[in-house]
Amino acid sequence: MNIKPYNYSVFFDFLESYLPSGFIDISADDPIMQRLERVMEENDQFITVADLGKIQFLYVSKGIKSMLGIEPGELNPGHFVEVTHPDDLSRFGLLRAQTFVVERDVLETQKGSALVSFSIRVRNTDGIYRNHICQAYFFYSPGPHKAVYLLQVISKVDWFKPKKKEYHHYKGKDLSLFRFPDEELLKIGPVLSVRELEIIKLIESGLSSKEISEKLFLSVYTINTHRSNILEKSGKASIPDLIYELKEQGLL
Numbered sequence: 001m002n003i004k005p006y007n008y009s010v011f012f013d014f015l016e017s018y019l020p021s022g023f024i025d026i027s028a029d030d031p032i033m034q035r036l037e038r039v040m041e042e043n044d045q046f047i048t049v050a051d052l053g054k055i056q057f058l059y060v061s062k063g064i065k066s067m068l069g070i071e072p073g074e075l076n077p078g079h080f081v082e083v084t085h086p087d088d089l090s091r092f093g094l095l096r097a098q099t100f101v102v103e104r105d106v107l108e109t110q111k112g113s114a115l116v117s118f119s120i121r122v123r124n125t126d127g128i129y130r131n132h133i134c135q136a137y138f139f140y141s142p143g144p145h146k147a148v149y150l151l152q153v154i155s156k157v158d159w160f161k162p163k164k165k166e167y168h169h170y171k172g173k174d175l176s177l178f179r180f181p182d183e184e185l186l187k188i189g190p191v192l193s194v195r196e197l198e199i200i201k202l203i204e205s206g207l208s209s210k211e212i213s214e215k216l217f218l219s220v221y222t223i224n225t226h227r228s229n230i231l232e233k234s235g236k237a238s239i240p241d242l243i244y245e246l247k248e249q250g251l252l
Contacts, residue, residue: 003159005180006039011047011137011151022144023049023058037061043180044156048075052103052138053147067156069125085121085129091167091251092120098171098250099136103148106140113139115178116250119157119168119186130158133168133181160186165194171249190251196230199223201252204243 013032018024026033040046046063050056060072070079077096084092095118102114116136121129135153140146160183162168168186170177177185190197202212209223216223227239236242246252 004039004042005182006043008153008179010036010039011153015049015139015151018059019141019149020143022051026059037063046154048150048152048154050150050152051147052099052150053107058149064154067124067154068122080122083123085123088120091118094250094252099150101248101250102138102171103150106138106148110140110142110146112173113137113175114173115170115175117168117170117177117185117188119162122154130156131160131162133157133186135178135181137175137178155181157181157186162186169249169251190249191233192230196226196233197246197251199226200230200239200243200246203227203239204252 010032014036017030017032018026028034028037036047040061040063044063044067046061046067047059048057048061048064049059051058055077057075060075062072064070064072064075068079068083070083081089081092095116098116102116106112106114115138117133119131119133122132123129133155135155137151137153138148139151140148160181167189169189177188179185192200198216199212202215207215209220209227212218213220213223230242231237231239234242234245236245243252
């Protein structure tokens with residue numbers, strides 16, 4: 001399928017139209033919905049809207065059926081776990097935990113919004129894992145009741161070929177990144193390599209350089225070199241400072 005980039009303002013038009021009613025009685029004849037469904041179908045996308053306070057999906061677009069084989073009205077959080085590639089499940093679990101961290105932060109201020117964006121391999125209806133990007137937009141609204149809502153835009157991005165073991169990841173408040181996925185966006189990711197993150201996890205678990213070297217079948221010199229490179233690349237003064245930041249980002 002040839003991608004046809006479009007302006008994400010269509011999602012804000014959708015939210016403005018249906019948030020007051022709690023996303024009830026969404027009309028397929030509404031020009032906003034007709035345009036939204038058309039551009040998503042053209043680009044292998046679907047959306048979900050959830051009330052995080054109630055842990056409830058309020059709306060799921062019909063594209064999920066053709067992409068993942070799930071009926072919109074039957075979606076539950078467990079379905080995403082079932083279709084995620086086994087090698088991505090650990091990272092996906094960390095990101096799911098971040099959902100409640102971001103919800104708390106947005107709810108405490110009762111204003112503003114936040115974005116968590118990440119790439120993930122998801123199984124399609126043919127049983128084949130394809131590259132996708134999930135763009136999770138969090139926002140507070142006082143109505144129809146005080147809550148943090150989550151709009152997720154899930155897009156197939158098989159046209160993008162990342163380098164081995166690289167993946168897209170962003171958590172923050174820069175909403176300029178909530179846009180149609182392009183190569184520049186998909187290249188945003190952790191500054192540390194998969195191996196360096198693995199070493200950080202082992203350090204965080206309490207292992208010494210010698211113990212890590214034995215576990216990974218590497219020399220102590222190599223582990224210590226990695227530790228120096230990790231601090232240099234991250235710009236942090238200490239490993240504990242880095243561990244705190246990685247946890248905040250949902251990477252550890």
